[in-house]
Amino acid sequence: MLPELGHFALILALLLAGLQAFFGIAGPAFARERWTSAVTPAVAGQAVMVATAVVCLVTSFVGNDFSVLYVAENSNTALPLFYRVAALWGAHEGSLLLWILLLAAWTVAVALGSGRLPSRFAARVLGVLGVVSFGFLLFTLATSNPFLRLDPPAPDGRDLNPILQDPGLAVHPPILYTGYVGFSVAFAFACAAMLEGRLDQNWARWTRPWTTAAWAFLTCGIALGSFWAYYELGWGGFWFWDPVENASFMPWLAGTALVHSLAVTDKRGLFKSWTLLLAILAFSLSLLGTFLVRSGVLVSVHSFAADPTRGIFILAFLIIMIGGALALYAWRAPLLRSTAGFELGSRESFLLFNNVLLVTALGTVFAGTLAPLISDALKLGTLSVGPPYFNPTFMISMLPLLALLSVGIHANWKRGRLKDSQRTLLLTFVAAAVLGCGYVFGLYSHAHLLSAVGATLAVWIVLSSLVDPIDRWRRGLTLPRAVLGMTVAHIGLAIAAFALTAVQSFTIERDVALAPGQTAKVGDYEVRFEGVRPVEGPNYDAVGGTLVVTRHGAPVAVMTPQKRRYWVQHTVKSETAIRWHRGNNVLLALGEDLGSGRWSIRVQIRPLVSLVWIAAFIMALGGALAASDRRYRTARAVATAPEATAVGQAG
């Protein structure tokens, strides 16, 4: 009964999303007050229906109802309760439902927070969100219904994919999706502004906190995914430039550019059409990511069941949403002229460079991700693009970005008078070069140019970022949260740059074959193999190896990597052992039984790798701080300031 109820709730949600879209867009367009005011009830109704559907499916999971196909495919009676709930988003259908739930949550948040927006504008924003939601609900109901029954019911479920049986699963997809879906709010604001035919600085101020919040979630989600790949999957790396990883990284790059260009639109009323385009781009790339992952067009390590019908549906949806938004853009963006100007060397000019470099980076990632597809479509043969392409091309645009950040942070709005801060620039740079190079050359025997550059740029960013807050503090001024958030996020970026270049330069990887009692020397560490013993888990059995790790003879840790065999799916998974020691990350994975007690063992020593994730969380924290600035929650004194450009009265 419950699955049918959930299915029915989903159908009602579809209808309500349709109403929300219609009232939200048609109401303001035809100036019908009653239509416009019907949007909020539709939003509330849709949210309740979506929540009902999710509760129904979760209940089926918790109650081991294997008459539901999706539950039978992704759960098992032996699966712990925690994972039975998380299994909801363990495969395609359920993760779509999660996507819809999060979209409903964002929509409700926008509806609640839209009190100070003009009602026509708010209705348009909610209407566009309704279109997005309608598309996803239709997609789910037409091609990926999670409530399908299995007759006769399975005696037991097929179990959750073992890769996903980790606490990481519980948090990674929801947070990542919150970020993805969050960009739909910026997208809706952009579409509403274009429908309205006007875009003023107030618009940018309303859009900023939503965009920054979505960006912070996406940052967290990507970092968790990377952490999960490293820690749980034991792939021996934290970033593979896999199509699915790129699918989450491309909206992040576009979102980062958007956050910065919104700042210019907010402060100076510039970059209007560019900001609109970035808002469309960020969400389009989220949608494109969904398409790439779920259509089977690109092969990836993230195995979502690929289905061409789904691909065709998403493609159609993509064409309607993105094509529609871009057509609207071609029609309306020419109306939005920026009147003010700025000089080279002003803060605007640096943010322009920032955007150019971020979009360049985005372009290279995009090209690399889609290259296999394009070469396939043009029958040029199968092509696989990997880190040898991505690492250098990405760095080419990122290193200048880091350097420009340290300079641009001192620049004033409007006027390019960098001379005033020449002394600060020089001092911070010299200090950074001394500290950065000193660290790298002092600590690591085999110095590496890349890491020296990375460390110098990182220290420079930190010092430069602190100049303004320290100055404000000395003058007894308060530090607004937006500025504090920016500073924190930039310091996070600096730490990431520092850690990434160090990891790239100083990682040691070795595969060794060891008999019990034998020792292998890897870098500064020695690894002694003590042998293996059987281990039994709740739904798997395993062999666990015992390895004693020492550094120059001094004990570090006893590590026990496992090789697990899950009963139901008959899959074998390597459970790596990971230990942090003096900033180094020691990873051990049990390989193959080579016979007569010998095993192959993979040893990796990575310096500072944990800093990469910490840095990402610091960046996200900065985003959260900035998004919570009160400045965005109080309306500007004069709602339509003279600088606001009202163009095009059509509506």
Next chain:
Amino acid sequence: MNRFLLPLGLFVLLAVVLAIGIRHSPEKSIIASPLIGKPAPAFALPSLTDPAHEVRSADLKGHWYLFNVWGTWCGECRAEHEMLLQVRRAGVVPIIGLDWKDNDGEAVAWLTQLGNPYQSVATDHSGRMAIDWGVYGAPETFLVSPEGVVVYKHVGALTPDTWTREILPRVSGLPAGKS
């Protein structure tokens, strides 16, 4: 021309590529090989695990074998790996690997870490051999008869279904399933 139309134009282009990509993806698994029913291309390539020796097609005559094209750069191959290990454990038919356009060190590490399902692995750095076999994209698996004739080709990761329906019956001399 209106520069604001440019993004729309680019998007249309992208949509066309994606549409072609979609039309292609279901075909990938059913592309028949012109090699079927013909003698398997002869090869003599350095062995991955023992570069001093060669893996030779001539030595393989007289019994069935699977010829599996893979590479460490190929994501789908990782997904396929567990299935290959199961085939090896079943012990019915040996698998000869062709490590396609790959780095030897990484390939050895891959086999050490994930397990080695292959009886032997030939290396194909230039990609010449893959061209001779008409490889469309890794992974691909060919079934070669004791007479050295290609009797079946599977594109994409080997599935339990293909194994039980197409390969196992042929190897054990039973009539193949629907084909």
